[in-house]
Amino acid sequence: MRIALAQINPVVGDLLGNADRIHAALAATEVNGKVSADLLVTPELSLWGYPPRDLLFSAAHLEQQQQALDQLQQRLHAEQLDVALLVGVAEVAPDQQHPRLFNALALVQARGWQVVARKQLLPSYDVFDETRYFRASSSPSTLSLRVNNRDWQLGLSICEDLWVDEELHGQRLVGPDPIASLIPERLDALINCSASPFSRRKGTLRHELAARAAERLQCPVVYVNQVGGNDELIFDGASFVIAPGDDTPLLQLPEFAVSTEVWTAASSTDRLEQPSRAHQQANTPDDDLEALFRGLVTGVKDYATKCGFKAALLGLSGGIDSALVAVIAAAALGPDHVQSLLMPSPWSSSGSIADALALATRLGIASQIVPIQTLMEGFEATLTPALNAEPSGITAENLQSRIRGTLLMAMANQQGQLLLSTGNKSELAVGYCTLYGDMNGGLAVIGDLYKSTVFALCHWLDSPDAGACRAELGLGGSGPLIGQAILEKPPSAELRPDQKDSDSLPDYERLDPLLMDLIEQRMSGEQLIGAGHDPDDVKRIERLFRRAEFKRRQAPPLLKVSKQAFGSGWRLPIAAI
The missing domain is CATH 3.40.50.620 (HUPs)
Structure with a gap:
């Protein structure tokens, strides 16, 4: 089975344009004028661009989503393509309760389209605010596709559903373990559609989390991430395929570039014995700077x-x-x-x-x-x-x-x-x-x-x-x-x-480590002193830090590259002690 990883750069709210970008990614898989993929996988909410925020409340945009999905289906039909597209969508619930959407995946084929997966873990920390818009699914999602006279059993997950290993991640959301619930399914592969923002050294953690999931499920993990900048957030792409027991990805797409690559999945009987590395990429920068x-x-x-x-x-x-x-x-x-x-x-x-x-x-x-x-x-x-x-x-x-x-x-x-x-x-x-x-x-x-x-x-x-x-x-x-x-x-x-x-501040060699502990570790004054920072520096900088909150609230949007930036993920009150 040939799975194409479509690392696209969507424009938020441009649903019809993003459908064109998905179709262009499919065209990029052509070999000798013929599409070479059986399944093309796109990032989380790929029709919307991530994060769409309150555009998700727009009835006009939801209507455009319907048009975009219909147009993708009609193109596949007109071009007589026997290929399936896995597209990130916002599914409208059948009732009037709030939130009334699911963060979902739709399978688009020449004969029609249908929702096949819903996100289970909805982040509401840092820059994420998904519980404002979405309901959480309570059940795992699988997809059975018949390709080359064989039924392929695929697990489907969306971004945070992969981030369940507390030992690696340091935390996890309250809720089900989407990976554990898929273990009995004996999958041929797990697919994770993500919109995971860039921050320094985050790529290594993604590999480790996916490798741990591959070990638990005993199958490869296909990880597809959005690329490009949307407002303050930067998405690095760096999509990959990783197999259980293997530290080196079977396929690695570049950072910060639109890219589509095809990975050929082996059958369930030999997938652990002969992983294919025919499309392995080596152009992800090793240098953190x-x-x-x-x-x-x-x-x-x-x-x-x-x-x-x-x-x-x-x-x-x-x-x-x-x-x-x-x-x-x-x-x-x-x-x-x-x-x-x-x-x-x-x-x-x-x-x-x-x-x-x-x-x-x-x-x-x-x-x-x-x-x-x-x-x-x-x-x-x-x-x-x-x-x-x-x-x-x-x-x-x-x-x-x-x-x-x-x-x-x-x-x-x-x-x-x-x-x-x-x-x-x-x-x-x-x-x-x-x-x-x-x-x-x-x-x-x-x-x-x-x-x-x-x-x-x-x-x-x-x-x-x-x-x-x-x-x-x-x-x-x-x-x-x-x-x-x-x-x-x-x-x-x-x-x-x-x-x-x-003249006004401690030398940056002293100031910056103190600020890192204060901002990113949320340390108190006592903890900062206990960590070895100068007590006089701590008292002075804490006071300056608190007094500057009103300035930060009025600052222009800034490009987030750390795990804790001043911006939409920073929500301290101004008038507070």
Whole structure:
């Protein structure tokens, strides 16, 4: 039996367009003009794109789903194709109780289509909110297909249904064990249709969970994942087939690329003895930093494209954060579609201006210089009578940031560009950022990267290890991108003479590990001190962290690359102790 893994990049809500993408994936299996697959498997909710959120409440979209499924069936009939499509759908329940949908899979064939599986475990943690829309199924799903005069018994599961091993995952949802319930079925293969967002090192965990399921069921596991960016979420694809007792996948699709590959399943009698590796891929990046960089590039590219932007704008300061965002934007959109604006104040060093211009030249992106001193003087003259004093301290510093933010928004508005915010996670955590200033933008590209990760990624980009990736993404395979001057510069907002980040914050070597424990491990003050963090740092950072919640609530959407990002999965109250 030939099973095609269709790793597609859907557009959320574009049901008819996503049906076209599924059909195109089927066409990609053609050999000598003939479709080579018996079954084509697509990701979770593949007709909708994941996550569709409140579009699932739209009657018009549900009607489009019916049209899309009918059109897929009619195409198979018109083309006389003896192939089955496994498509992710939202099934409407026959009653009026809420929620009234099931997260389901439909089997589409030339003679018609029908729902064949429903999701059992519905995540409502982090960015997931499936219990808002779906009912949980209480029974396992199997599919019997007759191919080549043999009946093939397939188990069907959807994303979270695979995440049931507490030893590996560290947690599991309350509810049935969908894998255990399939053990008596003596399956030829388990199929898992997923929309699993990217986060660092998550791919290894997926392999381990699938391998454990393969051992329990004594059959291969076919894992098909969505690819591409949707809002803040990035999906890496990296679909695979893995057999019991084998650490190496029988088939591995690439990360961050639309791809369709066909795997030939052996019969139930010999599937464990002679696994086929004819289509094995070796192009999933081993380097964690490369995967992180490719993920961010994918996130920016798809966010811009799916929101209708053809070009991007960012403020370039000569610092490392804006340098990294510029590189990501150039890789995502092409240097001809990226513009940078330099806005020096009296406190900006000449070195920073030179470093920013040199970076723009290396990347081939446009740059302009708009000094802000006269605007600063105008604000000061206007505000002094109302304040009975000149703006000073934090007020004066924030005015500089807000002047820059206003200029950037005006340019992006006039030119139809996506404004990219350049702040990092460390700054956002402690409020070292300015509302309506440097926080302005339509997308926070590195808002889920701690400052230490920004440095690590930039050092990797300038290393020989990044050569192949850079060349593939049009960044040139050799020579500096970020440059030593930026890499070695002490972090500074340059809002007052000789300012350094370390004047206001602990060194990032101390700050970032503390923030990781505070944010991702949810440690209390006592636990942080017990983990070895400096008590004075803990008291100070906890206070800054709590006070900055109102800023985070108003920040632009950020690309999620960690297991706990500030965004839809972060739900702390603002007015709280």
